[in-house]
Amino acid sequence: MLRSQIAIDPRDLMSNFIQTLRFRHLALVESLATHGTMHRATEALNMTQSTGSKMLMDVEAMVGCPLFVREPRGMRVTEMGELFVAHAREQLGRLRRFEEGFSAMRQGGYGTLVVGAIMGSAPDLVARTVAEVKRARPHMTVRLVGETSDQIISLLERGDLDLAVGRVSDPRAREAFRFEPLADEPLAVVVRAGHTLDSPGRPLSLTALIAHPWVLQPTSTPARRVLDAAFAEAGRQPTDVVEAVSIFGILHLVQQSDAVALLPLAVVRDHIRAGLLAQLQMTEMMSIAGFGLITRRDAPLSEAAAMFAAALRRNAHVSEEASEALST
The missing domain is CATH 3.40.190.290 (D-Maltodextrin-Binding Protein; domain 2)
Structure with a gap:
């Protein structure tokens, strides 16, 4: 029987994740998906290919199925591998965010807030909200990531953003994210x-x-x-x-x-x-189509993100009134 056909109890699989997976396992899988070859993936992580190959074998043994298919020109992610890569990117994103915020607070700051925004559509709203939050928290680092709505959704899914201002056009994305309309x-x-x-x-x-x-x-x-x-x-x-x-x-x-x-x-x-x-x-x-506040359904907002969201809602009303006045 092929390993990909082995029936695995999801509870056993989750137990293996919790007990056995390490940061370097996740980093290797994410790097392989990004770079496509073991050589480039391990080079990016500053480890030897033999170490990377052994780690990948260990991960695939844990989950009971292949995550990559070895091909002449590199490594292709399997269907099950895609699920694992998404999980790895999400966890790594959250770890990086935690590291940034913890480091900033240790140095006397107030952490980091990362906001994704379609800046071509809501520059005044986002800028006004950032200014308001910075007046209240002058030592908190606010990072703006201006991308398209699709790119923002991907970054939010990976845990690279606290929240986002954009659109959710894909019906499937609405299952994973909350969308709160802000303005036409x-x-x-x-x-x-x-x-x-x-x-x-x-x-x-x-x-x-x-x-x-x-x-x-x-x-x-x-x-x-x-x-x-x-x-x-x-x-x-x-x-x-x-x-x-x-x-x-x-x-x-x-x-x-x-x-x-x-x-x-x-x-x-x-x-x-x-x-x-x-x-x-x-x-x-x-x-x-109007834009709105986008947040993850499975992750509560941090105190700083909740503060930003509240300010965003208040400022959306001001922007809407200004737009109506200018367009009439």
């Missing part, structure tokens, strides 16, 4: 101040803007998907296009050219108030 996300069509389109008058249709140059976000972003759908409905696509990943790059390009851009209102609000950009009146109202 209206979009704004903007040009530089003084642009020929920057004049009061009748609202413009998207069709009337297609002939103008555009600065677009990548096709994978929610705002771009909304815009592409609107272009498709109009039956035309802009031909004078610059595509930029960086929100800040888009803002600079719009200010220095005659290009049009569609961005979250929260991103451009301060630029509009400062007279750097002008929001065009549009006949179409465009928005994307």
